[in-house]
Amino acid sequence: MREEDLISDSVLTPYFKEDILYSHKELYKENEDGISILFYLTKIYPDEWANFNERLKSDDLEKDMEESIRRWASYRGQTLYRTVRGMMYYWQALILQCFIEFAGDTALSEGFRTEDFYNKNKKFLENAQAMADLKFTYVLSCPVYGYLKKSKNERDKSCYISILNLMLTHSPLRVAYIDEVDENKDGKSQNVYYSVLVKGREKYDEEIYRIKLPGPPTVIGEGKPENQNHAIIFTRGEALQTRDMNQENYYEESFKMRNVLEEFRKEHSGQRKPTILGIREHLFTGSVSSLAWFRLNQENSFVTIGQRILANPLRVRFHYGHSDIFDRIFHITRGGISKASKLINLNDDIFAGFNSILRQGFITHHEYIQVGKGNDTSMNQISVFEAKVASGNGEQTLSRDVYRLAQRFDFYRMLSFYFTTVGLYFSSMVTVLTVYLFLYGRLYMVLSGVEREILERTNTHQSKALEEALTIQSLVQSGLLLMLPMVMEIGLEKGFRSALIDFFFMQLQLASVFFTFQLGTRAHYYGRTLLHGGTKYRPIGRGFVPFHVKFADNYRLYSRSHFVKGLEILILVIVYQVYGESYRSSQLHLFITVSMWFLATSWLFAPFLFNASGFDWVKTVDDWRDWKQWLGYRGGLGIASDKSWESWWDEENEHLKYSNIRGKIIEIILAFRFFLYQYGIVYHMDITHHNKHLLVFGISWAVLIITLMDLKMLSMGRRRFGTDFQLMFRILKALNHLGILIVMTLLFLIFELTISDFFAAIIAFMPSGWAIIQITQACSVCLEGTRLWVSVKELSRAYEYVMGLVIFMPIFILSWFPFISEFQTRLLFSQAFNRGLQISVILGGKKNNYKPD
Incomplete structure (x- = not known):
């Protein structure tokens, strides 16, 4: 031809405005870890850097050395x-x-x-x-x-x-x-x-x-x-x-x-x-x-x-x-x-x-x-990309293009089309919903006593088929099936022996944690798009230098998609363990303890496991200080979400303002599940003396309302007396604490309140308070600007503080031990160690000003 x-x-x-050619300033500018782009590239590609310097000398290009270095670095970035x-x-x-x-x-x-x-x-x-x-x-x-x-x-x-x-x-x-x-x-x-x-x-x-x-x-x-x-x-x-x-x-x-x-x-x-x-x-x-x-x-x-x-x-x-x-x-x-x-x-x-x-x-x-x-190389970049794709698939599900294709395909081609596009995300959402349905169903059976009655019958046998089905479901939930195409491709390219070896090493490097976390990302953003719409394009950064992500940044990105859901599953598992301990089966117990605990911990701690220097003591202390400052900073017009919790909270709930009535009603109905804890646990407290009257549940609501009013009084006192009349505010706090102490003493001595009742009340009332927040957020259009909305915002801030504290404490404790940080670095950058790279030198930055050879 x-x-x-x-x-x-x-x-x-x-x-649009991505990197074109790295400037001299960008090449030598250090991030907060002391790492510059040029320093990183010369350590990652030492042989190519040596060859480059050799070419500069042999070609007599030293007079254009700076421009040549800029091009060399730009050709190894996503520019x-x-x-x-x-x-x-x-x-x-x-x-x-x-x-x-x-x-x-x-x-x-x-x-x-x-x-x-x-x-x-x-x-x-x-x-x-x-x-x-x-x-x-x-x-x-x-x-x-x-x-x-x-x-x-x-x-x-x-x-x-x-x-x-x-x-x-x-x-x-x-x-x-x-x-x-x-x-x-x-x-x-x-x-x-x-x-x-x-x-x-x-x-x-x-x-x-x-x-x-x-x-x-x-x-x-x-x-x-x-x-x-x-x-x-x-x-x-x-x-x-x-x-x-x-x-x-x-x-x-x-x-x-x-x-x-x-x-x-x-x-x-x-x-x-x-x-x-x-x-x-x-x-x-x-x-x-x-x-x-x-x-x-x-x-x-x-x-x-x-x-x-x-x-x-x-x-x-x-x-x-x-x-x-x-x-x-x-x-x-x-x-x-x-x-x-x-x-x-x-x-x-x-x-x-x-x-x-x-x-x-x-x-x-x-x-x-x-x-x-x-491709994306950091946890946050990958998560933002997955969120964008999941939200886009939610919009695809509602689009007329998908409808028309489904109408015109034959049955088998339609199934192929479904499972290779929106079906993957719909299945991920169904998988997560199955976990919730199972746990809430077991929670109701345990707290209502139905499970005890069933298991105490002599003619009742354990459902082996159900347990086997749940075990298989746990494999899907743990992300193992998401790795199957990878194993098949590696097997075809390099042989199945290499595929099995790579699969084994991926498991050692916590690949299942990563893919389980991805499952949560897909389910959250796909489900929220279907329910409320209002998704938006999420730009993906193309940076490649590893850096430490602050706790506040991780919290802002994963709070609603993973942390809240992870804590919810954690509470469900704890309640089931406490109140169903005496009558649980062996295989089902194994499924609950292993699969659900793995899911909850993956959603709560994966961003920190895959964060560079995630367990470094100095960075952990700085993260806590930065997070507290962000949480306490007042929002307002023009205040960015990464500077103030209030601005972030408004942005995070913005989709509810534009959601239709159907989405808001479903959001309210879903929030009612949190009242199940209070309804079930209060009847198991020793202070009730096994009284099953509805009045007990009513009294529990009175206690919850009094507690919320007490918190509101302290908040009002802080705003009114906290700055100019600190002595008055301290007296108010002292009187409040004294009153709580007197009430608790009377409950212990007269009404036989026990320590276990105290912790049970916390587990019962905390979800109810969160349900109130969720319901009021769904009604934000009617409540915004009122005094009640201010109270809801203050209550939300308190919940954010508690959630952050619960998530941060394990990180804080593990950061005490230096070997944990070293192990995490080896785990996260094992590929660099396999290439003989000194990743600790890269992560540690450079102590002196770095100039090329």
Whole structure:
């Protein structure tokens, strides 16, 4: 096939304000742990750093050493420079292929890229480059390029210069951006928006096209798909490949592109010609931490064996990211490659696949070519990504695209479609709900005495089938089945012996804890999106330097999704252990103690187990001080959520303000489950003398109300006397404590209150108070601005303090022992130890100012 017949294509990369080229300041800037980007990279890639220094000396480039170091570091991070360099390999490979065809065998035998060869074959090289320019275009969609160009900010100016240098260096590169111009019309000033395409010319950019727009395009829908939509008109050719900021390319793989593009002309398995070509991805992250290794194996199994099976034989592969190649003519005439409606198209990628299949398209997957891809390497990055995908799947479940596909698929293809898209997240939610139903069912049976009566009957036998089913369910719950695709992929790639060995080492590195935590993330955000909607795009950071995450940051991110639920399961298990101890079966007891305790501890402590220096004593003390300061800081207009608990609390409950009446009613109904503790436990307290009258439950409510009123009185006293009349406030506190002491003494002496009753009352009343908070939050639209709302906020702050204290205490105790911190570091960075890297040196930072050799 001659080059003239080659399918022309374009590459489109959306960009906003990510890293382009690391500046000198960014390379040497230390984080709070004393680690800079350059210091980290030189320790992680010592051989490449040594080779780089050797090249600098041999090539006499020491005068440009600083610029060379910036490029070296940027090519090892998830930067735009790395992405553009990889995409330009397509152009370079195409030039070489065109030259080989134009020059012929005689010219090739004389050599290549020598001065004499260039002079003799200059015409061939110019023709080859001209043909490559016709067949390949690279468009960088950067809507803020015009803003960066005009900005006075140092970083913005640096980003503009870096993008301009990329255009000047790579002639096929084009930049599409939104230009906002202030124009006068009929004597009135108004903002007019243009979509502009520029290219590099000499020392500046040169405008190619300017298209007037009816309004600001990137504020209508979701940011990234709108970014792509405004730039797709500037692409050229028959094919279009979308590449994200965290991807790169390899030179040897670029020579295969012409073969891949020919797949558009080939009918596959007697079907129609493909409209989307799927491509395998090679993940270049994951060589340092255990988390990155888990994530690499998980993603690798999906982009290889997963997508291979989805494409054939299941025929339910869609578009999952930015490496697929689109039939540009097909898609640009059928709605484009991006759906950008607010909220519903949060996961915009997969809707391109939905759109293609609904319009009689056909999607294939090809593994003889691959592209590079960076991945998330820290616990919080992974969790934010999982939250985004889970929320997006919740919106997909409600979308008309999924409904239409389900209506048109046959039964077996519909099942394949369900279990490979929204069904995975729905099953995760059902798994978690099953745990709740089981525990609350057992709790009711234990506290009501039904279980005792059943087990005391002589004709009652244990249900072995139920126990076996629950045991199998525990395997799902512990995340083991989530690892099965990983084991299969490693087995196919390296052999099943290597797969079993890797599986064993992953278990030693607490992979089950990580995947169980992921299960909670998926269930929470998917369920909340179904119930309330109102999800939002969550930007994912591309940082790769390991750093210690503060306790307050972890608490803000995981409080509602994991910590609250983990504490709830913990209380359920404790109550079941206390009140069901004398009549529990062996296998069911094993299921309760092992499976449920594992689930609760994973949800409560996984972020700290996988946190760099998570059990370092100095950092633990600093974390506690920082968390208390954040919790006590007053919120207000303009106060960020990471500075004040009140601002965070308002943001965390914002979805309830915009939820419909159905979602609020369900939220209130679900909150009533917390009253079950109080209803059941008060009748088991010794002070009741086994009285089953309803009056006992009423008295317990009176005690709870009096307790809440007492807390309210102290809160009012703190606000009124705490600053100017501290003596009065101290007297008030002393009288309050004295009154509580007198009441408790009377209860112990006269009404025979026991120590066990005291702790039972805490377990009974704490969930009831939380239920009151949940119900009032659901009614926030009616209560906000009232005195009751202020009381609810103060009560919530007290609960947050108690929850934080319960979670923090085990971390505080373990941090006393230095060997725990060393063991956790070895566990988290085992991949670095296997490579012979001194991770303690990296985590410890550098004591002196670091300069390259």
